[in-house]
Amino acid sequence: MDAVSGLLTMPVVPWSVAGALLVVLIAVLLRGRKPSGAVDDAVLEAVYVMAKAPLELREGLDQAAADKVAARLLQLLKCLAIGITDGAGTLLSWDGEANEHYADLVDPIGTSIRKHRREVVSHDKMPCNHRGTCRMRTAVIVPLIVEGQTEATLIVVGRTRGKRIVHMADAVARFVGTQLEAARLEETKHQLNQAEIKALRAQISPHFVYNALNTISSLIRTDPEEARELLQDFADFTRYCFRTEGTFTTLSDEMRNVDRYLTIESARYGSRLNVRLRIAPEVQSVVLPFLLIQPLVENAVKHGIANKPGGGTITVTAQDFGTEAEISVEDDGVGMDPALLDGMRDSRSSAHIGLTGINRRMSQVYKNRYSLMVETAPGAGMKVTMRVPKFVRGVRPDMLNFAAEVPAQSPRRGTARAGLPDVTPNAS
Numbered sequence: 001m002d003a004v005s006g007l008l009t010m011p012v013v014p015w016s017v018a019g020a021l022l023v024v025l026i027a028v029l030l031r032g033r034k035p036s037g038a039v040d041d042a043v044l045e046a047v048y049v050m051a052k053a054p055l056e057l058r059e060g061l062d063q064a065a066a067d068k069v070a071a072r073l074l075q076l077l078k079c080l081a082i083g084i085t086d087g088a089g090t091l092l093s094w095d096g097e098a099n100e101h102y103a104d105l106v107d108p109i110g111t112s113i114r115k116h117r118r119e120v121v122s123h124d125k126m127p128c129n130h131r132g133t134c135r136m137r138t139a140v141i142v143p144l145i146v147e148g149q150t151e152a153t154l155i156v157v158g159r160t161r162g163k164r165i166v167h168m169a170d171a172v173a174r175f176v177g178t179q180l181e182a183a184r185l186e187e188t189k190h191q192l193n194q195a196e197i198k199a200l201r202a203q204i205s206p207h208f209v210y211n212a213l214n215t216i217s218s219l220i221r222t223d224p225e226e227a228r229e230l231l232q233d234f235a236d237f238t239r240y241c242f243r244t245e246g247t248f249t250t251l252s253d254e255m256r257n258v259d260r261y262l263t264i265e266s267a268r269y270g271s272r273l274n275v276r277l278r279i280a281p282e283v284q285s286v287v288l289p290f291l292l293i294q295p296l297v298e299n300a301v302k303h304g305i306a307n308k309p310g311g312g313t314i315t316v317t318a319q320d321f322g323t324e325a326e327i328s329v330e331d332d333g334v335g336m337d338p339a340l341l342d343g344m345r346d347s348r349s350s351a352h353i354g355l356t357g358i359n360r361r362m363s364q365v366y367k368n369r370y371s372l373m374v375e376t377a378p379g380a381g382m383k384v385t386m387r388v389p390k391f392v393r394g395v396r397p398d399m400l401n402f403a404a405e406v407p408a409q410s411p412r413r414g415t416a417r418a419g420l421p422d423v424t425p426n427a428s
Helices: 002-009 012-033 038-052 063-077 099-115 163-202 206-222 224-241 251-272 294-305 338-346 353-366
Strands: 081-086 091-096 119-122 138-146 149-158 248-250 273-279 287-289 312-321 324-331 373-376 382-389
Touching: 063 081, 063 091, 063 149, 063 163, 081 099, 091 099, 091 149, 099 119, 099 138, 099 149, 138 163, 149 163, 206 224, 206 251, 224 251, 248 251, 251 273, 251 287, 251 294, 251 312, 287 353, 294 312, 294 324, 294 353, 294 382, 338 373, 353 382
Parallel strands: 273 312
Antiparallel strands: 081 091, 081 149, 119 138, 138 149, 248 287, 312 324, 324 382, 373 382
């Protein structure tokens, strides 16, 4: 019986051990497949959800943006509450429970802002009238630092103590801080665009203003009707150029302004300046950066035709090119050495700032996909060509109402206005 009993019991021990080992192995495998902790879960879910949502902070941090971010983070972190203050410690948003404890966090928030460091506050160290029922255990205050300055603070109120809530707050604060940095870059980009436009407006030479007014005054006695029309063109030209709002415009509005400029210069130069405008109807609604073409035309007049004995012709063409519009400004003036083009593109001299500014602005708007193409040779004139896409996300014609605000005018005697297909006004 002992022998038989031994035979029956011997296999049982290894199988029980194997079963226990199998359970342990499955547990290890499942634990290995599980994310390392709540930090990873929070970060991955935050990245996924926030990537799908619009960037609330793209336009900067205000109360409306803070409310959206706080609600989103409360849902993601599943904590007790989320608070956001500005860089001075003023509360912008609080979403969740325990809002009565914000007053107890004012001093730690100030310390976090001044010392640029995280502050962790335990509920045990706070006065609380509902200590038995209050679910708050820890508040983590993290400064959101952008370019060395605290732009805001993020407050994460948790139901538990320990390092987990601290790590969650740090991870999410880094993510929100990245959005604040993106907002700062967006603001810097906008300021740069405005500075470029101001620089272009500043290029309207006092000599041009003086010469235009001098030309108009000389016609008052001999041809008052022509003087009146030129004065209206000059007023509309300056009104368009010095318009304070608007980064983009339509090709038709830009070409109207080019026509005003050339009309004034034609009156000054007389038969020395001939003008041809060829604008295809299908590209007139294309949106492009404000004052993109006029500086090229001005360069052609000042550096191409004005320096050529006997003058010459400027031809401005805009035509359909599939998904793009092709625009060219060509003159048969003095031209230049092609070897000087590379230096001219990066030059900040006033003589060629038009090319420099246009290349830079096109690079900013179209993400380095479009630039100027220049053909020239000494004595052979110059042709500057650009292509712009017919549609770009985020590019809107925010100066579209300008044309409607300008009083309608009758065509000038012997010429046709810009904005019409294949226009060829020859100054006389």
